[in-house]
Every structure is written in C-alpha cells, then in structure tokens.
Amino acid sequence: xxxxxxxxxxxxxxxxxxQDPFEVQVYLYETVTKGYWNLETHLNRVVRGEKLAAGxxxxxxxxxxxxxxxxxxxxxxxxxxxxxxxxxxxxTTGELVAWRLRPRWRVPEGKLPFKFSFSLESAxxxxxxxxxxxxxxxxxxxxxxxxxxxxxxANPVVGKSIKGPGSTDGLDFEPGLHIGYPATEKLxxxxxxxxxxxxxxxxxxxxxxxxxxxxxxxxxxxxxxxxNFGVGFGATNVGNTLVVKMRFGKMFK
Numbered sequence: 001x002x003x004x005x006x007x008x009x010x011x012x013x014x015x016x017x018x019q020d021p022f023e024v025q026v027y028l029y030e031t032v033t034k035g036y037w038n039l040e041t042h043l044n045r046v047v048r049g050e051k052l053a054a055g056x057x058x059x060x061x062x063x064x065x066x067x068x069x070x071x072x073x074x075x076x077x078x079x080x081x082x083x084x085x086x087x088x089x090x091x092t093t094g095e096l097v098a099w100r101l102r103p104r105w106r107v108p109e110g111k112l113p114f115k116f117s118f119s120l121e122s123a124x125x126x127x128x129x130x131x132x133x134x135x136x137x138x139x140x141x142x143x144x145x146x147x148x149x150x151x152x153x154a155n156p157v158v159g160k161s162i163k164g165p166g167s168t169d170g171l172d173f174e175p176g177l178h179i180g181y182p183a184t185e186k187l188x189x190x191x192x193x194x195x196x197x198x199x200x201x202x203x204x205x206x207x208x209x210x211x212x213x214x215x216x217x218x219x220x221x222x223x224x225x226x227x228n229f230g231v232g233f234g235a236t237n238v239g240n241t242l243v244v245k246m247r248f249g250k251m252f253k
Contacts, residue, residue: 020138021046022065022085022097024214024232024245026178026192028153029115029144031106032073032251040249042067048242056128060240063089077106085123087130098125106142115144125164134164139171151180151188158200170199180218188218192230196239210239224251 023042032038042065049060064087071081083100106117121138125131138159145152155176161167173196180190192214198204216230226249234241 021060021063021240021243022067022087023069023083024194024230024243025228025247026153026155026176026194027117027119027140027142028151028178029106029117029142031077031079031104031117032071034073034076036073036251036253038071038073038249038251040069040071040247042069042245042247044243044245046240046243049240056132058089058129063087066094077108079104095129096126097130098123100124117142128165132165133161133167135162136160137162149181151178151182153178153180170201173197173200173203183217186220188220189215190217190230191215192232194232207236208238209236211235212240212243214243214245216245225249 046063066086068084081102085097088094100123102121104119119140123136140157143154157174158171175195177193180188194212196210212232214230214232219227228247232243
C-alpha cells in the first residue's frame, strides 16, 4: 500500500525512500469478501539503491524484503489486516523489521461517481536499521475508476512518524498510481508510479524527490489466486532506482 511496499511507504530505509519498500503496491477499491481470509506474500529486491548508510539506517542496495499480509473480510465493507515484515541485507541472513495493523473501509458502489475506500496503517518498528521512527502512521485514500478498457487507481498517501525521531515533522506525501489494461481474460498489464516528495507543506527540491515507474503485470489463475510482478526504475538518482517486486495472493474461507 507510499508506501505504495515488499512500499510503500512508512517503513522506508531512508528519509527519501519512495512509499513502502516492503509492500510495493497500489491498492484497488475492493475489500476482502466477508467471511474470507486473504494471504498476500510480498517479495522484492533492491538491485540498485542507496550504497551508504545514513546514520543508523542501513544502505538499501542489496536488501531483500519479505512481507506476509493476512487480511480478514469482517463485513461487506470492512476488512482488517495484520503484517509481519522481514528483511535480509549484507551481514544478516534475515531479521524482523516491523509488525503492522491496517483497518480498511469502503464506500458501497453507486454512492459516489467513483469507487472509494480508505485505510489507516500503523507500523511498529523493531529496529532503527530501516527507519529511525518507533511507530508510523499511513493514511491511504483509494480511488478507482475506468476509462474505456483501462483500470485507473490512485492512492494519494500521506504518512508520518508518531513516536520517535521525526514525530514533530509534518505529513509526508507519497502518491501511488496504477494504470492497468486487460491483455487477456487472466492477464492484466500495468504501469505503476510511486513517489515521495517530502512534507505536504514543504516539498523537497525536485532533485531530492523520488519518482519510480514500475511496468508489470497481474496474472489471475482463478478468482482466488493472483500473481503480480514488476520492475521499478527511478526517474531521479535518489532512493532505490532499480527494484524487482513480486506478490502472490490467495483467498480462502
């Protein structure tokens, strides 16, 4: 979900990291069906990123990120998700980075001229190796619509540290966009955008902003199983400039 992250957004590995490097995903409108579970496994690798540490925050280049996201459809219009976030990097074989909680609500279709849902995600960081904050909050509005055969989704994410370093700073703006086209009944090709432009009221200079573009695809094996793949390229020299991401989702009762 800027994070967004296997990201977005608020568990970034450096102050300028785009959205969430652990869950790199633009959310669509739908919530999980009432009474069902959805398990998503996010896996990505930072092929080219920050080569030097920034204080206690480790260099991002060469990091591997693994996130397990389990979501329960509680009502027809509400879901609740929990995450476990892991990473490996040079000198470590794997470590727990954070755990997260995310409620999400959606407005029933037909109530607005577009599809809309809304999530709040709290991340509880285990170490300052990936972000110095102790607790972060992500606010994610989710807009979805169609233009001819194209699926359009926008996540104008804002987030901040609410405990620890950075907690007195303002809200960071971390937008995400998705454009999808149904190439076949099961295959959607897509282009996604993830950005990090600094505080809403005081944006970073253009050269210090992060803008990433991910061409990729979603392959739906059936109504309950989906696989996503994408390769992200940075349009600036800040943050992670080459990232490979994958996501496997499975819904079950």
